[in-house]
Amino acid sequence: MGFLRLQNVSKGYGASGSRTEVLRDINLAVEKGEFVAIVGFSGAGKTTLISLIAGLIKPDSGMLTLNDLEITEPGPDRGIVFQNYSLLPWLSVFENILLAVESVNPNWSAEKKKQHVEKYIAMVNLTAARDKKPRELSGGMRQRVSVARALAMDPQILLLDEPLSALDALTRATLQDEISRIWLEDKKTIVMITNDPDEGIYLADRIIPLTAGPNATLGPSFQIEIPRPRDRKGINHDPHFKQLRREIIEFLLNSKGQRQTAITKKLILPDIEPDDLAIPRATFGDRTKPVRRREIKRVEADA
């Protein structure tokens, strides 16, 4: 069955003459409480897919349902964390989240709203930055606010659109752990879009590759049987992890029509001895002329 279901969803852009089909025949079923990662190349249509689920755009054909209700417009039951945070720059961290809480629970008392907002600020470890404006925060902190805002709406499903792709590697790792922890605490249904297979495998229950666009569609789904909590360092040596990663990358590359890069030509390297910097410079005077690049000879690889 599936909590979130996409049936034969297609979406294209442009007029009939120069039309590009971005997504074709997307079928997806996500169970309640499941963490699904969708991995694909940039430009494959990942953001289009998440926008469809969010209801920000309508499919050309096919149907999307959440909890057996058709998705026709955006709504707070699907909390979305945008790729570029989309925080309102004139509001503080608290006010940004409060705006979301107010629009979902307009009848709550002011005190209850405040407590609710503060609970989620604490959940993403930003209590110290409660009254800061987004521009005073680092990228990672902004993304946490964005996650807190989405979670504070208490959505039925959380949509993450490449949430960590704009962050540096260290912040990225920290936030991955944080998302993992929040998911374990909250057990929300999560659909995450990513361009990093490692990230998908580390975080998700199931990872599905999206083929290269145009006409992108979902590939086979890979169940990730690595027990939680997952160990970031240990996972690299897990044979299941290695195999999954190889299969996914292979699938993605094949979908692009590029088989694994194979060496077809062999270059003869010039016979140059690198200068020994330990030797004092005065003795450099009588060195032989270096070999120029144009003198490098090409021979076909004997395949």
Added chain:
Amino acid sequence: MNEAVANVEAVMEKAPTIPQKPPVRTNRETDERLRKIFSAIGAPLISFAIFLFIWSQVASHVKVNFGSIPGPMAVWKQAGVLWDAHWAERQKETEFYQELAKRRADFLAKNPGQTFPDIKYSGPPTYFDQICTSLETVFTGFLIGSLIAVPVGIICGLSRPFFNAVNPFIQIFKPVSPLAWLPIVMIMVSALYNPPHPWFEKAFLSSAITVAMCSLWPTLINTALGVASIDKDYLNVARVLKLGWWKQIWKIILPSALPYIFTGLRLSLGVGWMVLIAAEMLAQNPGLGKFIWDMFQNGSSDTLAQIMVAVFTIGFIGFALDRLMLLLQRLVSYDAKAI
């Protein structure tokens, strides 16, 4: 991963601390500082001195029918005259009211139960009264203009068809001079504004409306631009949160367009101040424009000097208004880079 971070930190801690040398100012740095000070303070001072010199030279050589053009010193003297005249007038006013109070007391002592007529002091407005009138007029006009321009601008930014409908009028009316508007406005005002107890002088109202007509365009265009160029992501946030129409304008669109709106308001106030002088001259609104016109009619060397005082006053007030708007712009704007 975390261990790696810990290692890096350990290394960082062990890194030898470089002994801090006291900063020694080299000759070159001193030169650099002197040059900066010179260019920030010295250059304007020198240019001002050159300006005064050229002015005084021109003044002493150009002969007009009532003598010579006043030089800087004559203008400075007239500024003092205007200042003294203001305080002399204030003194007379106080004396008048003291006298009035005394008479009233006398009258009421002799005729108990009767009312003493309320008489207002009717001395001529001083130069500073005229400045205040001008400021009142420009702010009234600016307020009227902004109250029209901001809402219309928002609708223009939200709706392309509406913008297309309004745009021809913007393009046609924007370049119209205040001098062309004023007669129309004056006729309209005298035809339509005839209450038994008028709150405003007609001349004041005509000038203010003319200022509004001429100054609303920058605000309108900037507001429309600001609203139209709002980040689509913010609108997506509004859609996900299902904000109502009013809340979307109030919470998302207005704050996002605020920097643009304030840039527009700043330009508008500048235009309004420029327009005002011309409007006051023609409408005979008792402000700086009328002052200049009256002094021109007097036609003496002293009054020409007073016109020059007015020119500098207008310049300085215009500059102050611009700074004031910039301050407001910085206060409300989330964009700290506003210049």
